Amino acid sequence: MTRRISLTQYLVEEQRERGRIPAQLRLLLEVVARACKSIAISVNKGALGGVLGSAGSENVQGEVQKKLDIIANEVLIEANEWGGALAAMASEEMDSIYVVPNRYPQGEYLLLFDPLDGSSNIDVNVSIGTIFSVLKKQSDTPGVSTQDFLQPGSAQVAAGYCVYGPQTTLVLTVGDGVAMFTLDREQGSWVLTADEVRIPEDTKEFAVNMSNQRHWAPPMQRYIDECLQGKDGPRGKDFNMRWVASMVADVHRILCRGGVFMYPWDKREPAKAGKLRLMYEANPMGFIVEQAGGAATNGKQRVLDLQPGQLHERVSVILGSKNEVERASAYHREAG
Ligand code: P6P
Secondary structure, eight states: OOOOOBHHHHHHHHHHTSOOSOHHHHHHHHHHHHHHHHHHHHHHHGGGGTOOSEEEEEOTTSOEEEHHHHHHHHHHHHHHSSSSSEEEEEETTOSSOEEOOTTSOOOSEEEEEEEEETGGGGGGTOOEEEEEEEEEOOOOSSSOOHHHHOOOGGGOSEEEEEEESSSEEEEEESSSOEEEEEEETTTTEEEEEEOSOOOOSOOSEEEOOGGGGGGSOHHHHHHHHHHHHGGGSTTOSOOEEOOOSOHHHHHHHHHHHOOEEEEOOOTTSTTSOOSEEIIIIIHHHHHHHHHTTOEEESSSSBGGGOOOSSTTOEEOEEEESHHHHHHHHHHHHHTO
16 A cells, blocks of 8 residues: 655655655656646636637647647746746747746756647547656756757656646656656645556557558558457457547556557658657656656657757657567567
């Protein structure tokens, strides 16, 4: 039975007893978690809060921004800019990095986030979430630039997400396994409800947008075709499929019961490596999944080993139950 301790106690223990994180990082994670509580309140208001629908603008990805995308982005910026832990922030919703204003002290950490992932689900009341990643500024030169953010996912010092679903759950890793905290709305506090989370190495459940099947590369076609052949096919077992179209919800299910999530390359836009973003979707989710005993690749390489060339670059993603990720990735490597 998991000890029902608060997020604060969990982080203090990670800092004081396990020496895993310094005070500045602990404080940063507390602030991010508090910001997620504020976002959860806005999300839960829905139509009553006038927060649904489009904001009438586009983000750097050329996607229509929902009102809640912008609200969530502003909540994270305002909550984190004054604390002194950060040098700068980067967001799916902002073209360039946000440098902490001179009126506040600058720290050594870099915070990246997708403030509200799965926006297409907002107006239809399906789970959405916030994804975040923490890096440390490596250069000693004063100031901060986009170049400081361009570090491989293996350099992350913390990562997490908050899923706004039937429960509001914060999932976090500081490199010492994965812990889950459920929001106690009566207390207004995050309570540890699972720690040492482990993803089963095998699964019978895959998550992919099947409507794109005809556009995938052959190794991806092969992997899914074998799953669909079921117990009479080469896999010798039947598979189930889930697709929420909200990465946070799909990844959370995989953390809870196993599975493999895929968003592969698509021949309709051959120059694009994939749909998902490396820095604030694939990297944080890859860190969390690996810390839970799973795996995350782009079909050929470990996601966390990829050297980013630009802040908003995209990547193909296969992540989840280790043996399935390995099988699908082996098919990609065999195909060259
Ligand atoms: P599709 C949400 O927009 C997102 O970035 C991920 O959260 C999700 O897994 C994917 O896109 C869904 O994409 O093409 O199925 O709508």
